[in-house]
Amino acid sequence: MSDENRFERQLAERLAALRTAAGWSLDELAAKSGVSRATLSRLERAETSPTATLLSRLARAHGLPLSRLLADAEALPVRLLRAAEQPSWHDQQSGFERRMACPPLAGFATEVIEARLAPGAELVYEEPTVARLEHHLCLLEGSVSLTLQGQTYGLTAGDSISFRVLGRSVFANPGPGPARYLLAMTVPSL
Numbered sequence: 001m002s003d004e005n006r007f008e009r010q011l012a013e014r015l016a017a018l019r020t021a022a023g024w025s026l027d028e029l030a031a032k033s034g035v036s037r038a039t040l041s042r043l044e045r046a047e048t049s050p051t052a053t054l055l056s057r058l059a060r061a062h063g064l065p066l067s068r069l070l071a072d073a074e075a076l077p078v079r080l081l082r083a084a085e086q087p088s089w090h091d092q093q094s095g096f097e098r099r100m101a102c103p104p105l106a107g108f109a110t111e112v113i114e115a116r117l118a119p120g121a122e123l124v125y126e127e128p129t130v131a132r133l134e135h136h137l138c139l140l141e142g143s144v145s146l147t148l149q150g151q152t153y154g155l156t157a158g159d160s161i162s163f164r165v166l167g168r169s170v171f172a173n174p175g176p177g178p179a180r181y182l183l184a185m186t187v188p189s190l
Helices: 003-022 026-033 037-044 052-062 066-074
Strands: 088-091 096-102 110-117 122-125 134-141 143-148 151-156 160-164 169-172 179-186
Touching: 003 026, 003 037, 003 052, 003 066, 026 037, 026 052, 037 052, 052 066, 134 143, 134 151, 143 179, 151 160
Parallel strands: none
Antiparallel strands: 088 096, 096 110, 110 179, 122 169, 134 160, 134 179, 143 151, 143 169
């Protein structure tokens, strides 16, 4: 496959993913963008090459600059990141360790971290860094107490919880041993 054909395929996949993430049908996107349903369908199947005008209309409908739409389509569809290459950070004061198992990547809405909390450690976030950021936490070892909007949830190894951060959140390890969990975070929309 030529580089041009590969890019067109990646662009088609990106356009389809954007529409799906927005929850729009082809008819809804056609109404928002001024591009016919039939043309949208052919674009998403890479059966036709879009013009700059069509791409501008679609980018505008999705609230994106055209450059972002194109950059996301150019991003590599696969990234292998070996454990030794994954960035990590350790806060000695709080007893929190974080490894970016799947760091943010252009064109993808989700990142995954592996976190460790020492016994007695507590992380307090007064407000979310991104409003309505979607979280899926799977506790692998130990126990964690999670407080969201004033409600506390106790988790033990094997438990999972999914939530959107709307305000203050507290992650705590009541002990007696260390806690280890995977946390997948997805931005609300692309």
